[in-house]
Amino acid sequence: xxxxxxxxxxxxxxxxxxxxxxxxxxxxxxxxxxxxxxxxxxxxxxxxxxxxxxxxxxxxxxxxxxxxxxxxxxxxxxxxxxxxxxxxxxxxxxxxxxxxxxxxxxxxxxxxxxxxxxxxxxxxxxxxxxxxxxxxxxxxxxxxxxxxxxxxxxxxxxxxxxxxxxxxxxxxxxxxxxxxxxxxxxxxxxxxxxxxxxxxxxxxxxxxxxxxxxxxxxxxxxxxxxxxxxxxxxxxxxxxxxxxxxxxxxxxxxxxxxxxxxxxxxxxxxxxxxxxxxxxxxxxxxxxxxxxxxxxxxxxxxxxxxxxxxxxxxxxxxxxxxxxxxxxxxxxxxxxxxxxxxxxxxxxxxxxxxxxxxxxxxxxxxxxxxxxxxxxxxxxxxxxxxxxxxxxxxxxxxxxxxxxxxxxxx
Numbered sequence: 001x002x003x004x005x006x007x008x009x010x011x012x013x014x015x016x017x018x019x020x021x022x023x024x025x026x027x028x029x030x031x032x033x034x035x036x037x038x039x040x041x042x043x044x045x046x047x048x049x050x051x052x053x054x055x056x057x058x059x060x061x062x063x064x065x066x067x068x069x070x071x072x073x074x075x076x077x078x079x080x081x082x083x084x085x086x087x088x089x090x091x092x093x094x095x096x097x098x099x100x101x102x103x104x105x106x107x108x109x110x111x112x113x114x115x116x117x118x119x120x121x122x123x124x125x126x127x128x129x130x131x132x133x134x135x136x137x138x139x140x141x142x143x144x145x146x147x148x149x150x151x152x153x154x155x156x157x158x159x160x161x162x163x164x165x166x167x168x169x170x171x172x173x174x175x176x177x178x179x180x181x182x183x184x185x186x187x188x189x190x191x192x193x194x195x196x197x198x199x200x201x202x203x204x205x206x207x208x209x210x211x212x213x214x215x216x217x218x219x220x221x222x223x224x225x226x227x228x229x230x231x232x233x234x235x236x237x238x239x240x241x242x243x244x245x246x247x248x249x250x251x252x253x254x255x256x257x258x259x260x261x262x263x264x265x266x267x268x269x270x271x272x273x274x275x276x277x278x279x280x281x282x283x284x285x286x287x288x289x290x291x292x293x294x295x296x297x298x299x300x301x302x303x304x305x306x307x308x309x310x311x312x313x314x315x316x317x318x319x320x321x322x323x324x325x326x327x328x329x330x331x332x333x334x335x336x337x338x339x340x341x342x343x344x345x346x347x348x349x350x351x352x353x354x355x356x357x358x359x360x361x362x363x364x365x366x367x368x369x370x371x372x373x374x375x376x377x378x379x380x381x382x383x384x385x386x387x388x389x390x391x392x393x394x395x396x397x398x399x400x401x402x403x404x405x406x407x408x409x410x
Contacts, residue, residue, distance in 0.1 A: 017136035017145075019199040020129050021152050023083075026199070027090075027125060028153040030192045031116040032160020033185060035244040036266060037167065038117055039252075040259055041182045045101055049249060053370020055103075055110050056245050062111035064360045066124035071352015079128045079348055080203045086124050087197035090114040094190025098183050114193075117245040117366060127351030132203070134339040134347050139406065142339060143289070144281045146332035151277040154328060158270025161244075165260035221342035224403070225350045228338060231396050233357035238388035240365025241381040242304065246373065254377045255313045265317055269324035280329040289337040290400050293330035298393040300327035304386030308379035340405030 042052045066089075070082045093113030100106050109115075114123050129149075137145035167181035176184075244266060251257045251265075276296070284292045303323035310316045335351075342350040369381035 017133060019202045020133055020136075021149065023125075023196045023199045024129065024149055025152045025156040026192050026196050027123075028155075028157035029160040029163070030090075030189050032157035032162075032266075032270065033164040033166075033263075034115060034160075034189060035117050036161060036164035036248050036259065036263055037182055037185055038115070039245045039249045041097075041179070041186075042106075043249075044179050044182065047103065049253075049370045049374040050367070051103060051370075052249065053246065053367045053373075055106060056117040056243060056366040056370070057240075057364065058107050058110040059113070059115045059117055060240065060366065061360065062113065063116070063123050064356045065111075067127060067352050068356040070124050071127050071349045071356070079132055080200060080205070083125065083128050083200040083203070084197060086114065086128070087193050087200060090193030090196065091190045094186050094188070094193060097186040097189070117243045127348055127355050130335055130339065130351040131348040135344065139340070143284050143332060143336040146335045146339075147277050147281040150280075150328070150332045150335075151274050154270050154274035154277060158267045158274065161263050161266035161270055164263035164266075168259050221346050221350060224341055225338075225346075225353050227399065228341075229354045229357045231392055231399065232334075232354050233361040234395070235389055235392040236357070237361035237365050238301075238385040238392065240361060241369045241385040241388075243366055243369075246366055246369045246381065249370075250373055250377075250379060250381070251313075251316070253373065254379075255316075257313075265320070269321055272321050272325040273328040276325050276329045277332060280332050283329065284333050284336070289333045289340075289405060290396065290403070292333040293337070294393045294397045294401075296326050296329040298390055300324075301386040301390040301393065304382050304389070306386075308383035308386075337405060341403070 038056065039052050042055060047055070066086075070079075070086075073082070089112070093109060093115050096109035096113060097106070097115070100109060114125070116123055130146075133145055133149060134142060163185075167178065167185060170176050170181040170184070171178045248257075248262050248266070251262055257265075280292060280296075283296070287295070300323040303319045303326070307316050307319045307323075310319060338350055338354050339347055365381075365385075372380040
């Protein structure tokens with residue numbers, strides 16, 4: 001896999017961009033296990049499914065607020081230093097979840113912190129990293145640069161999911177209290193934030209050049225950015241119904257899975273997603289970015305719909321793995337498309353504007369999913385998610401199928 005990764009690294013991306021890849025990996029590892037441990041930890045503290053859904057939703061609302069703030073101020077204050085400040089929030093989040101046990105303090109920490117209920121990145125780090133990486137990669141190498149970025153996130157996030165079984169092992173082998181073993185993992189989250197802090201400090205100033213004259217965060221590309229943001233929000237609402245924390249909760253309650261088994265399932269689904277990223281770059285060159293986004297994403301949503309009706313665990317797992325192998329191919333294509341359709345000074349704001357509606361839409365959905373799961377063990381969140389995301393695919397193809405980025409028009 002590492003040799004494949006090296007072959008996919010764009011040759012003209014300067015080594016100065018390496019800290020972005022390393023930081024993405026550390027954050028993905030943390031998100032991978034936190035997304036599984038969060039509902040287990042909150043349930044151990046005595047919270048019900050609806051309260052867990054509210055906390056998960058609050059993390060996404062807070063991320064949305066922070067993301068829009070950094071997107072519209074990055075051109076003034078610099079993207080590198082905003083990333084450094086974000087890592088301080090990450091450290092504080094880990095420490096806060098170690099110390100707090102009551103519902104309202106945890107809600108506050110969830111809002112102001114960087115916790116992610118899904119291994120897919122929906123944090124304030126995302127638009128800043130994307131804008132810097134787009135600056136580092138020339139147009140012809142940009143999609144492959146984001147393929148590598150997504151591949152690292154998926155591979156290391158899968159390892160993080162597997163690490164979610166560590167608290168059970170610590171509890172069984174060392175006799176550590178189960179809740180304390182879970183708290184240790186939130187402490188590790190803070191340590192990973194500290195390591196990420198040092199990586200961002202190494203980013204060179206050349207990746208974050210400021211325009212000589214002040215410019216608005218969004219200018220000539222405003223219309224296309226808002227159009228994409230509206231469509232992405234529909235997709236994100238569907239995705240928010242099946243964030244990994246609540247999907248794991250559904251599997252726990254419907255099939256009685258252990259944490260270790262659930263971690264193994266999400267480990268393999270992460271690997272399936274990672275494998276799909278390698279194909280995404282080739283496919284985008286052959287059929288274009290928008291077609292890659294739609295023609296791989298739509299079948300994956302049919303798998304989601306089928307999961308709701310699957311009577312056996314093995315069939316649910318098979319459908320989830322098939323969905324994972326298809327659904328994430330659109331991620332690097334989507335990011336590359338947004339970065340291609342805007343001017344360089346607009347990139348941080350464009351990444352933010354297209355990410356924030358996704359975060360807001362996804363923020364509402366976990367609370368709804370938690371409420372649905374509290375009413376019935378049937379997979380209503382999975383069924384609704386597949387339908388909404390399928391509608392998004394058709395609308396995206398209809399609205400943007402003929403709008404090509406500059407490198408495809410050549």
